[in-house]
Amino acid sequence: MGIITLILIGIGLSFDTFAVSVSCGIVESKMRFWQASQIAIFFAFFQAIMPIIGWLLGLTVKNYIIQFDHWIAFGLLSFVGGKMIIESFKKPEEKKFNPRKIKTVIILSFATTIDAFTVGISLAFLQVNMLLASFIIGIITFIIAMLGLLFGKKLGEKSGKKMEILGGIILIALGLKLLIEHLLN
DSSP states (O other): OOHHHHHHHHHHHTHHHHHHHHHHHHHTTTOOHHHHHHHHHHHHHHHHHHHHHHHHHTHHHHHHHTTTHHHHHHHHHHHHHHHHHHHHTSOGGGOOOOTTSHHHHHHHHHHTOHHHHHHHHHHTTSOOOHHHHHHHHHHHHHHHHHHHHHHHHHHHHHHTHHHHHHHHHHHHHHHHHHHHHHHHO
16 A cells, blocks of 8 residues: 555544544633644544554454444544533633543544544555554644644634534534444445
């Protein structure tokens, strides 16, 4: 498999990460560069490691996970999105949703990488250098996450509460989209 193909796979896998990163940037509009970098590293790490895990497990797990992976992603994204919407109505000092918290970032990172796990399973049947594929996917995800955080931060600075609600709606819609796609296939 060529590098161009791997880059396209990395870009395709990063769309969910971009949407989630925008939502995180909206909520945390005062985020510093190093804080955004930490979040992007989590997204990149999970996005890079999940194809390897999927590749290693191959067909043995595919038949079990594929039946409910969309429900996991839907549940996690809806939970976090709903929490963002609820938090948008609270005063800043009362808010608990914090995309800089490790627990929150891990949940979001995991929720956006289930498709990468599935891609990893399919790559098990192709001639591919998984270390190179993982590296490319991780780098692309890092860049896209940083862009999403920056974009969300700019939106959040201008529109505050409305953008937090929008960010929560985006996460719920993303989870719903994943669920519908899998249920219709």
